[in-house]
Amino acid sequence: MLLQQLINGLTQGSLYALVAIGFVIIFGTMNLVTFAHGEVYMVGAFMGYFALTLWNLPWPVALMMGMAAGWILGVLMEKIAFRPMRNVGHMPPLLITIGMSIILKEAVMIVWGAENRPVPSLYGQTIQLGNSQISLLQLVIMGIVVMLIVGLQLLIQGTKIGRAMRATAQDHEAAQAMGVNADRVFNIAFGLASLLGGAGGVLVGIYYNAVSATMGGTAGMKGFAACIFGGLTSIPGAILGSLIIGVVENLTVQYIASGYRDIIGFLVMVAVLIMRPQGLLGSKMRVV
Amino acid sequence: MALYTFTPQRDNAWIWLPILGVLLAFPVVIKNEYILNVGVLAGIYVILTMGLNITNGWTGLMSFGYAAFYGIGAYTAGILATRYAVPFWLTFPAAGVVAGLFGVAIALPTLRLKGIFLALITIGFQEIVFLVTLNWTSLTRGPMGIPGIPPPSLAGYSFSSNRDFFYLILALNVMMIFVVSRIMGSRVGRTFIAIREDEVAAQAVGIPLFRTKVLSFVISTVMAGVVGAFFAHHAQFISADSFRLDETFIVLTMLIVGGMGTLIGPIIGAVFLVIFPEAARFLSQYREIVYGAILVLVILFRPEGIAGIPGIIHSPAHKKGREAAMQEGATR
Numbered sequence: 001m002l003l004q005q006l007i008n009g010l011t012q013g014s015l016y017a018l019v020a021i022g023f024v025i026i027f028g029t030m031n032l033v034t035f036a037h038g039e040v041y042m043v044g045a046f047m048g049y050f051a052l053t054l055w056n057l058p059w060p061v062a063l064m065m066g067m068a069a070g071w072i073l074g075v076l077m078e079k080i081a082f083r084p085m086r087n088v089g090h091m092p093p094l095l096i097t098i099g100m101s102i103i104l105k106e107a108v109m110i111v112w113g114a115e116n117r118p119v120p121s122l123y124g125q126t127i128q129l130g131n132s133q134i135s136l137l138q139l140v141i142m143g144i145v146v147m148l149i150v151g152l153q154l155l156i157q158g159t160k161i162g163r164a165m166r167a168t169a170q171d172h173e174a175a176q177a178m179g180v181n182a183d184r185v186f187n188i189a190f191g192l193a194s195l196l197g198g199a200g201g202v203l204v205g206i207y208y209n210a211v212s213a214t215m216g217g218t219a220g221m222k223g224f225a226a227c228i229f230g231g232l233t234s235i236p237g238a239i240l241g242s243l244i245i246g247v248v249e250n251l252t253v254q255y256i257a258s259g260y261r262d263i264i265g266f267l268v269m270v271a272v273l274i275m276r277p278q279g280l281l282g283s284k285m286r287v288v
Numbered sequence: 289m290a291l292y293t294f295t296p297q298r299d300n301a302w303i304w305l306p307i308l309g310v311l312l313a314f315p316v317v318i319k320n321e322y323i324l325n326v327g328v329l330a331g332i333y334v335i336l337t338m339g340l341n342i343t344n345g346w347t348g349l350m351s352f353g354y355a356a357f358y359g360i361g362a363y364t365a366g367i368l369a370t371r372y373a374v375p376f377w378l379t380f381p382a383a384g385v386v387a388g389l390f391g392v393a394i395a396l397p398t399l400r401l402k403g404i405f406l407a408l409i410t411i412g413f414q415e416i417v418f419l420v421t422l423n424w425t426s427l428t429r430g431p432m433g434i435p436g437i438p439p440p441s442l443a444g445y446s447f448s449s450n451r452d453f454f455y456l457i458l459a460l461n462v463m464m465i466f467v468v469s470r471i472m473g474s475r476v477g478r479t480f481i482a483i484r485e486d487e488v489a490a491q492a493v494g495i496p497l498f499r500t501k502v503l504s505f506v507i508s509t510v511m512a513g514v515v516g517a518f519f520a521h522h523a524q525f526i527s528a529d530s531f532r533l534d535e536t537f538i539v540l541t542m543l544i545v546g547g548m549g550t551l552i553g554p555i556i557g558a559v560f561l562v563i564f565p566e567a568a569r570f571l572s573q574y575r576e577i578v579y580g581a582i583l584v585l586v587i588l589f590r591p592e593g594i595a596g597i598p599g600i601i602h603s604p605a606h607k608k609g610r611e612a613a614m615q616e617g618a619t620r
Contacts, residue, residue: 033404090404096587098537102580259423270412274397277405
């Protein structure tokens with residue numbers, strides 16, 4: 001049973017990681033927090049749902065469409081909400097994203113309803129491991145997540161835009177003085193973060209066979225909790241945090257009570273913020 | 289006189305006395321239960337918004353866990369009233385005390401954090417309180433909620449109609465506006481503002497930073513608690529869903545729209561945002577979207593809200609106006 005929960009937890013955690021990395025990219029480059037990220041993920045999930053059920057497209061295409069939807073939404077949001085709000089501190093953009101998350105969630109709820117929408121299942125085959133089993137779908141999902149993360153690392157470490165992102169993250173004024181177009185970098189960073197969020201949404205829809213307008217809220221919060229674990233600025237920290245939250249959640253369901261599953265993320269968040277606000281793997285920065 | 293400096297006093301009684309008179313006469317003229325109910329709702333949100341203003345507006349602490357204390361107050365009243373038949377006049381202060389105690393318990397570990405980290409940790413506590421409320425079935429009846437909370441009664445008279453509740457919440461509003469204006473006019477209130485404006489300077493002049501922040505937080509949670517008790521006895525049914533993060537965001541929107549850090553702002557914001565979607569009937573289905581859109585537009589185009597202090601949420605464009613306002617001594 002333990003191994004089974006471990007497998008399920010790691011799958012779930014890898015999905016949280018896609019959301020959490022988005023927060024890290026946004027906070028890391030712009031030093032800002034967004035509350036609408038969960039809703040970007042939800043919109044991505046709906047895109048995937050439409051692609052799979054309405055248009056009968058194969059899942060890789062659905063995944064691409066979810067990512068594209070996330071990218072477009074992210075780029076638009078950065079332009080509307082964040083660009084006019086540069087250098088005004090954390091709060092105004094944070095409040096704007098609260099407004100945007102309300103608008104997106106309610107709009108989807110009014111147009112497509114509040115109920116769960118079924119997503120067809122894929123790759124039901126399972127592989128037996130002792131008395132636990134791992135489904136092919138879980139392997140596929142973890143594979144995609146790993147590919148996305150590796151791709152992101154290659155982009156950040158190896159390309160020109162990646163170098164511009166790293167420079168901007170360190171000091172956007174200095175980067176701008178060196179000829180980096182900081183506005184463009186912020187825009188791309190936001191788009192990238194949202195693209196990963198969109199991918200996470202599509203994969204979650206496939207994994208749980210359901211999407212709904214309200215799925216963004218909890219996912220967003222868990223992503224937050226995970227990246228606080230890594231101190232808001234560390235991608236490996238966010239990934240580790242996501243996996244830990246995923247596994248502990250599954251153990252909670254198994255050994256305590258299923259109703260308390262969602263509390264784990266928040267307990268982690270509160271505990272890390274109280275005891276070590278810079279995160280376990282985060283760099284030293286002033287938070288108090 | 290700018291709108292944001294307005295405080296009801298003897299010398300401006302010609303402004304607020306007629307308004308109070310109109311409100312007193314309102315239920316006599318309007319008999320429609322639905323409209324009176326909207327009025328009661330506006331009264332509830334005015335107190336909630338004023339309470340959130342104590343931390344977020346006056347003291348500059350970004351607390352996002354406010355609905356949890358509203359819920360704790362409502363549940364305290366609901367449980368006491370249905371299990372132990374405690375009357376409203378006792379559940380009301382009890383709700384304030386319990387919410388205040390939770391406020392202290394949460395303030396002590398969290399208020400060492402600042403800004404965005406404080407916002408996040410208070411959200412964390414908010415969700416923990418919600419999930420515990422939902423799952424601690426033996427105490428809270430979990431997802432079933434608590435039905436059958438009796439309305440308040442006084443000397444054999446039961447407050448059953450919305451007219452009665454309207455007068456009750458009006459009295460509470462007058463009381464709270466008086467209390468808050470007194471606190472903010474006092475030394476304590478000025479220390480709150482000093483902390484918001486410059487923590488280091490506040491500490492340098494001898495203000496105990498942490499203790500003052502905790503005090504501000506607790507005053508705000510007590511207000512949420514007592515109004516929670518009122519809500520429980522008015523709605524007569526409570527469930528955890530009424531006290532989620534969305535509720536905090538609604539109150540926060542009212543505060544931002546009205547104007548943070550002023551006495552009059554929360555009143556304007558709450559009344560406006562409760563009545564506006566109801567008045568424009570076609571919008572009432574889209575209430576939440578309207579709130580979200582108004583929040584975005586206000587932050588983009590008038591970040592200080594309707595009656596706010598220019599520059600209160602740190603936008604450089606308004607810095608000048610804010611400095612001028614400070615010099616006027618007008619931020620109270």
